[in-house]
Amino acid sequence: MGALIEELDFASASASEDDRRGLYDVVTAWAVENVPDEDPPPFEDRAARWTSPDELGFEPPRFAVAREAGKIVGFVQVKISAAEANAHLAMVTVLVLPRHRRRGIGTALLREVPAMVSGRTVIESWSVFQGSPGEHFAAARGFRVITSMTRQRLVLGEPPETRAVPDGYELVTWRGAAPEEFVETYVDGLNAMADAPFGETALASGHSTVESVRREEETADNRVLLLLHEGEVAAVTVVQLNPVVPSIAEQLETVVLPAHRGKGLGRLVKARMLHDLTGVEQIFTRTSSGNEHMLRVNHSLGYEDIYVYLAVQAKTADLQA
Structure with missing residues (x-):
């Protein structure tokens, strides 16, 4: 039976x-x-x-x-x-x-x-480990690979050295709710993630608004570092603290606005963030396997690659079950 x-x-x-x-x-x-x-x-x-x-x-x-x-x-x-x-x-x-x-x-x-x-009409799974039985199962049932992600881990010891903030730039940090005077600028930074490489996914990451940020703040314990240039967002990075295991955190968005790229600001804001995570022992993050620049930045900070997982997709009507 x-x-x-x-x-x-x-x-x-x-x-x-x-x-x-x-x-x-x-x-x-x-x-x-x-x-x-x-x-x-x-x-x-x-x-x-x-x-x-x-x-x-x-x-x-x-x-x-x-x-x-x-x-x-x-x-x-x-x-x-x-x-x-x-x-x-x-x-x-x-x-x-x-x-x-x-x-x-x-x-x-x-x-x-x-x-x-x-x-x-579309089904995706973002939990298929590369080379696992799950990958073979998905392929046999008509799913196709649309992107791959590299999971990375940083065991946080002595935080890395950081260079000075360049002239004309200003760092702002907070934990929890974004200050009113910065929340709209913060939203602009989050929305700049739209050009991040995520393969052929049908997933819309969503357009952040002040309202959506405020809703997330009600349940998530985030630490945010915002880099400003003449009052406008130049870069932002977000780390989410684990509510159950305080020694673990998840590195979420890191984005540098196009006009400010090529200056090492992504590494700067990530490195500065590591100095603010008192009590955190391990930080995890995921990065598109095709985003070679961000993978290099993470490696320079001490992150190690721990596995690669795949996103697969199928049309609901075409499931070969």
Whole structure:
């Protein structure tokens, strides 16, 4: 008899603690298999991700799970966004415990996706490790690779030396809510990320507004460094502090405005940020594998490459399940 497939609402009171832990056990096994030298996020951290919108406005995920003898042995996670810019897209992850693979469970879970994506016409997954069984599974079901990302880690010891801020430039930093006098300039900097290389993704990263920044500030603990030139944004970098594990942080956006590129300002703002992260021991970031300049900047700061993962895409109507 095959696995039983059914939907599960992780955040609902009807979801048992055993089922919540069962989902976590599957994702932990996947993480350990692909990144054996990195500790998986604790349950509380994963639970927070599964019950809150993400930074791009995607709603908390929906799940369908595969059970054998009542135990969760795999799941499909589906995330959709209420934003019009991503109304065509669903983000999907299929995971199966290693010892339960090659028995059709992943395929059965994938069959649940069209009914779960609420009419979205394009499906992407950004959690396929290069060279893993997941890459082969995705290719066999008609997904194509649209970009690759390099995950990097910095073990923070003595912060790197930084050069002086060039004449005509000014550094502004804050943690939490952006000061009113700088929030619009900060938004301009975030929107300059639009030309960052992310392959052929159908994902619209979204146009930041003061309102969207204020909404994110309600749930995220961000530290921001803004570099100004004559009152206008020249560069910005953002680090998000982990609410569950204070010693870990995530380097998010770093962008230098076109008129200010070629002056080493990207490295400058990143290096300066590292001096402000008291209590942080490890910082993680992801960079497009095609963004050779930013990879070099990160390496110069002490980041090491830990793995490459792929984004894959398929049309909902063409799923070969």
